[in-house]
Amino acid sequence: MQRVTPWLMVLFIIAVCWPLHVSAHGIIAGGARVLDVQAGSYPLRIEVTVPTGAPALLTAKVWPQRDLAGATQLSLTATHQDSQATVSQQIIVPAGPRMISVFDVTVPQTGVWELRIQIQDAAHGIGVATVPITIYPNTIPPLTIPMFVAVAILALVLFSTTIWPEARPWVRVVQAHSFTASLSITVVIGVLMVWPNLRVDIPTIDTTSRPYAVTQIIPTHDDQRNIDQLQILVNDGSTGLPVDDIMLHHQALMHLVLIDPASHTFLHLHPARVKPGQYLIDLPVIAQGTYDVAVEIERANSGSQVTHQQVALGVATAQALPAPSPLPATIQSGAYTITVQTTTPAQVGLPVELSAVVTRAGQPVSALDYWLGMRGHMLVRNPNGAIFGHIHAVGAMNDAFEPVSVAGNHVTFVYAFPTAETYAVWVQIMIDGTLITLPVQITVLPL
Ligand SMILES: [Cu+2]
Structure with a gap:
């Protein structure tokens, strides 16, 4: 019994200390990220699963969010920033309903890679989106080596006794x-591993905020496809260099909202990153006018930032859209009928509940x-555009790649309007994979 007890102690200590750093490591490095982006005329949902260490398999799922116009070629090319090494794969997708294409490429080295995702069909030409990713090397957690040395000495002493x-x-003295x-x-190391809050946290990342980014919006035209576009340049407010530390937020690198002065036209788009600090988005045909273009981004270690620019856009022949409907509003969109209303009249500074209820052929969806x-x-x-807010529906977030639908036919928003005037409000919901935008107006009463 005397000889067995120390061994049991060693096994117990190893068992207690073994598994934790492994799971912690997996969360920090790698993992899947989902983003929405518009490449050319195709809104795409992309999921990139970044491995840790190399060579390793990098997986990307690409899912066009509208039906394809004819047979379509999808390609993924990954280029290493320093060595310019490339790996690529092509997938031909038959014409028909939208489907998910899965790319698997083996990346040979760690570091910063740029993924170039291209979609090309006969009718709409080429759309490109690039996404920078980082593959970190596999590293041993700092406490692992001293832990194993200590356990080895412990085992040696017990073995010799x-x-x-x-x-x-x-x-005997040396052994003791x-x-x-x-x-x-x-x-000590075992306790530190088991109880992460005890660790001395040495800051290794820059926790100071980055300077604001400066955006510049330039209307352009793709002559080959005859499509108006917006080019968005993002530069550092301090150095003037292109900004390329933009993080995913609300499932996109950049959100662009375009509204005309009368609030009749509303577009919410996700420009594609073309290269560092440069984004591009196709525009639909819109009426001629001066639009307020809002760009929302979030830099690493900083909060989100919204910039505005007035841009002259549109074509003379296009009709202006009607004014948003006053509440309560019943709006028909395809087969769906949506009723938008508030539970109480909106008053300055008081939270008001706004709901959108969806039916199809008289039945709740x-x-x-x-x-x-x-x-x-x-x-x-x-x-006057001075107040511009983005509010999420009441409920939990879910940024899964596959469509997550939740039972029920209504969404609710809560917002306190800060001034007594008539606001334009756009509610955006998705039903069966189709995005529906509901333009309404709310007159806010004084208290
Ligand atoms: Cu957005």
Whole structure:
């Protein structure tokens, strides 16, 4: 029994200390990220699963969010920033309903890679989106090596006392000290691993905010496809260099909202990153006018930022859209009928509840989809554009790649309008994979 007890102790300590750093490591490095982006005329949902260490398999799922116009070629090319090494794969998707294409490429080295995702069909030409990713090397957690050395010494001491019961006194002293030291180290490191809050947190990342980015919106025209576009340049407010530390937020790198002064036209788009600090988006045909273009981005270690620019856009022949409907509003969109109303009249500074209820052929729809991680988005704008808000539907977030639909036929928003005037409000919901935008107006009463 005397010989067995120390071994049981060693096994116990190893068992207690073994698994935790492994799971923690997996969460920090790698993992899947979902983003929505518009490449050419195709809204795409992309899921990139970034491995840790290399060579390793990098998986990307690409899912056009509208039906394909004819057979379509999808390609993914990954280029290493330093060595310019490339790996690529092409998939031909037959014409028909939207489907998910899965790319698997083996990346040979760690570091920063740029994924170039291209979609090309006969009718709409080429759309491109690039996404920068980082593959971190596999590293051993800093406490692992001292932990294993201490456990090895502990085992050695226990082994020597077991096989050498008649050892000389000085050997006993060495054994006793080694035992005490290695046991102490093992217990301390074990506790640190088991109880992460005890760790001394040495900041290794820059926790200061980055300077604001400066955006510049330039109308362009793709002559080959005869499509108006917006080019968005993002530069650092301090150095003037292109900004390329933009993080995913609300499932996109950049959200662009375009509204005309009378709040009749509303577009919510996700420009594609073309190269560092440069984004591009196709525009639909819109009436001629000066539009307020809002760009929402989030830099690493900083909060989100919204910039505005007035841009002259549109074609003279296009008809202006009608004014948003006053509440309560019943709006027909395809087969769906949506009723938008508030539970109480809106008053300055008081939270008001606004709901959108969806029926089809007189019956409540069974479920609504998540879009950009939420069941609904609401954008509000006052007449002069000084107040511009983006509100999420009440409920939990979910940024899964596959369409998540939640039972029920209504979404609810809560917002306190800050001024007594008539606001334009756009509610955006997704049903059966189709995005529906509901333009309404709310007159806010003084208190
Ligand atoms: Cu968006």
